[in-house]
Amino acid sequence: MVLEATMICIDNSEWMRNGDYGPSRFQAQADAVNLICGAKTQSNPENTVGVLTMAGKGVRVLVTPTSDLGKILACMHGLEIGGEMNLAAGIQVAQLALKHRQNKKQQQRIIVFAGSPVKHEKKTLEMIGKKLKKNSVTLDIVNFGEDDEGKTEKLEALLAAVNNNDTSHIVHIPAGPNALSDVLLSTPIFTGDGEGGSGFAASAAAAAAGGISGFEFGVDPNLDPELALALRVSMEEERARQEAAAKKAAEESSKQEKGGEEQDATMTECASEGASEADNKKNEFLQALAMSMDEPASSHDLQDTEMSDAATEDPELALALQLSVQDSAKDSSSQSDMSKLLADQSFVSSILASLPGVDPNDPSVKEVLASMQSQSEPQQKQDEDKAPKEEDKK
């Protein structure tokens, strides 16, 4: 998201009539320029882009740095091809145009499309590069088209003179089936120095490849950049949060063997956590993301917090929820307790006897009892059945 003012230097010399790139070299260049303008304006709305031509009758500035994309696209129409490219003059005029930018806080950047042979000496280019570096202007070079002896060498020397901490780049694009702009998308010129316009680049690359939407989060950054940005930011925050939760879960799993007491402690912790977090949409969204990310360790906590969230207003409800959660967690243990109780026949019969209208001797009741005790040993059951029967009979 660097605040930048960019000047794009276009090569509209005779060599651009060649058709080895796209429909023609010039057309491929124009597409690339459009993409760059879009990417720059999107990564930061205050970025400005300007365009100048290096060939023709002389170096001519078509549009001074502006954030108005329409103006830039309009000026690309009706450009004539002819003449020879003057790289040195082009860069110097670009530097001058950047010097007079309106917002002095913007970083200065020049992007040069070098498609025709370079007639300057290496020394001249190196001096220009040094001057750019001194005034902290960064330079990106797109080397395509003609490749005569020394051109690559000269451009590399120019880059070496300008480069300060890897902020300037050079890209060599040979003629091939892929369009110029597609190849450029994957280069650091588009992706910027950091994550920059990576979202834009990724989506544009996906669209260009003709595949299905490979957008992050399923949202097209072109259609809704704010939403895409919000999703990206919340994703990073969630990752950080999950790391913290994973740490806590690791601690919890070591504690879980100690028994229910500890579970109570963690659950109350979760409840208090939920209470402290404000109940808002963002929270639910983060939880939804986390659950979809399928992290079992943290999802347990999240479920607890979710319920606690709902219950923050009503302390009684919170207590009830806690108890029910405890019960569900303790299910296995409680079930075994229940079956033990049922196995104790005397206890069951005493309960049944106290119930009005129920005769323990009733065969249907006995059948139910027998089915309930399916877990206990059958012999033991029968013995116990017989014993109370005889007692009753007495």
Next chain:
Amino acid sequence: MACTHDHSCEDHDCSSNWSLYKHIDLAKVTALNEANPGSVKSVFKAWEERLNSSRERLESNEGDPELLVYIPFTSDVKIKSISVVGGADGTSPSKLRVFINREGIDFSDAQSMQPVQEWELVENLQGVLEYQTRYSKFQSVANITLHFPESFGGDTTQIHYIGFKGEATQLKRDVVATIVYEITPNPSDHKTRAETGGGLSHVE
């Protein structure tokens, strides 16, 4: 530790005089032609630490001793004098030209513009020399740009410390941000009270 005053220094602490560094907006300090981006911030420190070069120092690029340092302050200051500690072996700056309250100056501007004041510097490795300003011109300084055009023959220019002596006021200089110019006035923009129906006067 010798000072430039004519009394001995043990009576008072010199460092309190050189405390304007506290009013520098360090985050917005920039320099042109520095070898390591960001190293310029290390030259603004307390008086006692001016000879302490264990941290980074400001160095210009190889083979080019010119340096341009832009320093904004957090409030308007009055600058009485400036002190500069350079490097050894001819890497000290030999000249200093300053510009006041101008932003976005680059080398071509600095070389062509008339500075507010300029000095011939000497090698000041112990940090005992200070250069007095024409105080009347440095009364309300919101930002200052220091231009060091040459060194004493070294390949690069090194600066270990830059100090300012003076006072800080609590004021902040406000720049007019946007101005709209009218070539021809548009009457709808300038409705008077009478036209909008306000006011007490009636015509009966």
